Amino acid sequence: MHSLPFVCFVCRKSxxxxxxxxxxxxxxxxxxxxxxxxxxxxxxYAGRYFKAPPKNALKxxxxxxxxxxxxxxADSLSSGPKTLCxxxxxxxxxxARAAEIxxxxxxxxxxxxxxxxxxxxxxxxxxDSK
Ligand SMILES: [Zn+2]
Numbered sequence: 001m002h003s004l005p006f007v008c009f010v011c012r013k014s015x016x017x018x019x020x021x022x023x024x025x026x027x028x029x030x031x032x033x034x035x036x037x038x039x040x041x042x043x044x045y046a047g048r049y050f051k052a053p054p055k056n057a058l059k060x061x062x063x064x065x066x067x068x069x070x071x072x073x074a075d076s077l078s079s080g081p082k083t084l085c086x087x088x089x090x091x092x093x094x095x096a097r098a099a100e101i102x103x104x105x106x107x108x109x110x111x112x113x114x115x116x117x118x119x120x121x122x123x124x125x126x127x128d129s130k
Contacts, residue, residue, distance in 0.1 A: 022076075050074035067087065
């Protein structure tokens with residue numbers, strides 16, 4: 001059992017929810033079904049290391065909402081941007097890194113395909129020469 005932070009953006013509060021798996025799927029109906037104990041709106045999974053900003057730190061809550069909308073969660077100790085103004089650069093870095101990983105993966109897959117094709121040619125050549 002994990003005790004994981006969920007947030008209510010209406011009350012600007014975080015709540016610990018007892019959970020079986022980690023991380024909970026963002027699209028799983030049980031996650032979506034969790035309601036805020038104070039206003040009954042839907043709670044959003046915040047990430048294991050989430051620390052809620054003070055209720056009146058509106059810019060911080062806006063920052064969190066922005067990041068969450070882009071799919072970011074506080075799931076690693078390397079924290080996200082500190083301020084609202086740092087969000088665009090942060091997201092750009094994440095996207096650049098994702099694009100880089102995507103290119104690397106494509107390159108690796110292409111190399112693997114070439115290797116397999118070469119292996120196949122060798123086998124066929126051997127078979128032809130028999
Ligand atoms: Zn609430």
